[in-house]
Amino acid sequence: MTQKTIYLIRHGETDFNRRGVVQGSGVDSDLNEMGRAQAMAFFQAYQHVPFRKIYISGLKRTYQTVESFIELGLPYEKLTGLNEISWGVMEGKAPGNLENEYYRDLIEAWASGNTARTTDGGESPEQVAARQKEAIDVILSHPEEDIILIAMHGRAIRILLCWLIGQPLSTMDQFEHSNLCLYKLQYDYDSKTFTIELANDTAHLLSLAIA
Template identity: 85%
Template sequence: MTQKTIYLIRHGETDYNRRGVVQGSGVDSDLNDMGRAQAMAFFQAYQHVPFDKIYISGLKRTYQTAELFIELGIPYEKLTGLNEISWGVMEGKVPGNLDNEYYRTLIEAWSSGNTALPTDGGESPEEVATRQRAAIDVIVSHPDEQTVLVAMHGRAMRILLCWLTNQPLAQMDQFEHSNLCLYKLRYDYDTAAFTIEVANDTSHLLSLALA
């Protein structure tokens, strides 16, 4: 039985995360000091894993999150299909009261099944899932890469985990995430099925809380 193990992580913290500013795919922000510390903590916890390949989104916060592994000489590839959802006109803004109402209405619409509804000037969850499928096709097309690291983004991870586990996109908010959390997945080539073995694990960040 041929299997692939996927270590799926969300990028480390950025100043936009800390300030509650909307990032999305249109804001190419850097990790802040905490984000870099999170990346180091994850590296220290998982540098022993024999990753065959690293996949990152087209945004530099995912490159910076995986950079310590890349510096070991592990090959990496950018797949823009892994980018965060486009939040359209909301990107780069600190949500005010009216904006919060917009998000609440949007998330409620998605949760009720209207996942074809796009953000204002941006993407719908279904559009994100379509481009993600192309990216995942690339990743699973290399069975020789038995263990891979994939760095991406929060809302995009929720969408990805939903369809990978054959659940309606309306259920995406069940997949919790925080900066530099880990989801460990296994892909079975015989059944073409993904299973989640570890969910939203942040135990590697405990040392930061104690520092």
């Protein structure tokens, strides 16, 4: 039985996250001080894992999140199919939460099953899933990479997890995604199925809460 173990993380905190500003794929922000501390805490907790390769999106906040692993000499590949959803006209604006009428209507439309609805000037969840499938095909084409690390984005992770485990995209908001959270998945090449072993795990960040 051939399996692939996938450590899937969301990038560390940025000032945009802190301020509740929408980033999406059009805002290429840096990690802030807390984000860098989160990245280091994750590295210290998981540097012993024998990752064969690291996959990141085309946005620098994912590179910065796994930079300590890359500095160890681990190979990495940038796949823009892993980018965050494009929020279109919302990018760079606040708030990106349910207090915003446009945002709330959009989330409610998606939850009701209208996952083909695009953001104004941006993407729909179905469009994101389509490009993610191309990226995941690339990743799965290397069974010799039996343990990998993927750094991605919040909404993109929600979309990804839905279709990986065969659930409709309308259920995406069941998946939580705090900054530098970990989802651990197993992929079975024989049955071609994904299973989630850990969800939104942040135990590696406990030291930051204590500090």
